[in-house]
Amino acid sequence: MQDLNRTSIADRSTAFGLRMLTKAGGLPILQNSDTRKRVEKLLYRSTKEGFRSATVATKTFNRVTTNGSGPARAKTAKPKVQFDLTPTDDQQMIQEAARELASVVLRPAAEKADHERKVSDEVKAQAAELGLVLIGVPDELGGIAEERSAVTAVLAIEALAHGDMGQAAALMAPAAVATAISQYGDAGQQKTFLPAFTEAEEAPSAALALHEPQPLFDPLAPRTTGKLSGDTITLDGVKALVADADNAALFIVGALIDGEARLVIVEAGTDGLFVEPDAAMGVRATNAGRLIMKGVSVPKENLLGTAEDHLDAVRRARLAWAAAAVGAGQAALDQLIPYVKERQAFGEPIAYRQAVAFTISDIAIELEGLRLAVLRAASRLDRGLDASKQISHARQLAVTHGAQIGSHAVQLLGGHGYVKEYPNERWYRDLRGAGVLEGTLLV
């Protein structure tokens, strides 16, 4: 079964690239030459080299000092006045591309990625073609973002998670770091750390490490501490469920510094930095690990952004996970609908029973509610409005209803839902995670 999968992924991967081009080329929106240029950039990025993750400490970041030039930021989208649920042409294009990647590449590889706790090189290569890692990095810094858009990011994450939440999270984890550096970083930090993502042949594995192991964890009150003294920050603490911790070249960690939760850039290979495996219930393709910091010293210049930026990152990470829950929830609903109509019991399809049919309705209602809450929060971010409450709503809906959808997805299949014959048990595990995890993703 797994051998079969492997061949088919390789085959499909080639097919996918071609289909993408054909499909995208046929879209009427590509008549516009500006859009076409962006699409081309998106499609042809880094196809010459296969994607390989950098190994710990082999990646070096040469510090760049800037003489007073300010950091570049992606522009935020312009406010419009209409209530509208129609994505822009650009967003539809990115959505299409992400959906194609999800269905053709991620879904078939999901079981194996979950089992082996890694994303295969073939899948990484296909994902790299789309350049999604640079979705939050502005043009001038070598990224693909014309306008910074949380809406675009949630649409992309939702589409990817429809294929597989685990691989989606793994693939988008470096994007969170690239986005954080371009959004919160000063010019020096941007010039030091971004080229590895935008220019290098091997884009590095990287992780936004906010979570910690203790129960009742609150990212605004991390136990990890950073002591400022002279030109260095000394970090002590443990970060939990850090994406690809043993391969990542770069971490952004949350730490309490002078009583405030802040973001600090930490390069792999720094003295006092240790990694332990931290496999979890779900979202396993991220190859999560614990990052243990014992007297880790980094230069003061590695302090990223302000306390407000840390809070912004916490919020945007939660919104990203809620978007992932929408994708996985929709995947479950899409599978359940034909299943309950085919599955017979007591001489008729189980869908004919209200107990089953009403569960389908409940899934659909709560899923749509979650989706709209995510979109509203994202659109407020894009407008530059305060979105703290809306993000809290999206998070809370993912915590309760998102997880409930995962539970329903197993329950409606009964015993079949509990065995690995179907993806439902994986959706159950992944959907629990979407309302629990902090950090890792960013919109």
Add this chain to the structure above:
Amino acid sequence: MIDLEVPKKFIPLIKQARTVAEEVMWPIARKYDLAEHAYPTELDLLSGVIDGLDDSGTGTGAGATGASQTTEPAGHLGDGKKAPEATGGVRNGTNMSSALSIMETCRGDVGLTLSLPRQGLGNAAIAAVATPEQKKRYDAKWASMAITEPEAGSDAAAIRTTAIKDGDEYVLNGEKIYVTAGERCDLVVVWASLDLSLGRAAIKSFVVERSNPGLTLERLEHKLGIRASDTAAFRLSDCRVPASDLLGDPEIRTETGFGGAMQTFDNTRPMVAAMAVGLTRACLDLTTKLLKAEGVVADPDRPAHVQSAAAARLLQMEADYEAAYLLTLRAAWMADNAKPNSVEASMAKAKAGRTCVSVAFQCVELCGATGYSERELLEKWARDGKILDIFEGTQQIQLLVIARRLLDLSSSQLR
């Protein structure tokens, strides 16, 4: 472009409706809860304001009249003018503005909103299916809706009221119950069957003058809540109505079946959802205020589990409110843009209905004696809210509608 904020042009309307809710409705809400069946005369003064809103150029009403079928393609405004380029061919019209103003007035009081003259659900039915000539004839009349019968509630296809053609008239016979604003209205929209043997396809709606001698008011119900709104029971005995008062298509078309009559619901369900959203907002606003006085404030940025149990409850209730609110606006937005919205209307109704009952009950619980006592409106809202998960299709009916559509099953397969 995806944006889920209230459009600026509706802000004045919302503010006006909010003022009505807080300045007019809150002060008299308890009075008419206690004085069931008494006519809230204060609302007569209000109807001037409401009509003013109607004519204010936003083209919106404070009640259900705004719910109307948009048949023109998106990109064209109601008056035939092309939509400005900036809107991207999307319109925010009367369904949305009605939903928004209903949310505000029901944050004031659901019973009083249902008693607003000329804003009945019958008006919504007329707006949805009447011909232009009929619309003109019924203009500025208050219309109620008579569907339910003693033996036919959710199963509207089982109604026994008959309408027999006799020359230029139809002769109606039967019994109707649960007619909201039935005593006070000018017109009653009655569902009746042209031929009982032909099932749901033969069901048509008729506009009956309240003064028609064949229409007798039997009684007014005593209810759990929404007591400011009268709920009437009627008998139709050889009640003769002109043939021109049949709404929509007079032919029995078995192939389209129930569609004609049922399409009213696509427009009215988002409005009832809006009522539930408004009532939920009222409960949450008051509870948030009362809990704040006790030192409980929910922090949206901290995980719920590190906050007090009451604060965590507020966070969860606000989240469910948000889902109900957005589902409602989406259903209205689709109606404004001529997108088929049956499923979305039912989703909004189902989510808003259960959220308002659950939130109202929890708010009573959190506020304890103050919540349960008649000194505050929380206990009343908890009673009022229950109807919103029942009328215009119960929670269970909404789940049926949604499931049948998603699963593509007929009513004989999924019963």
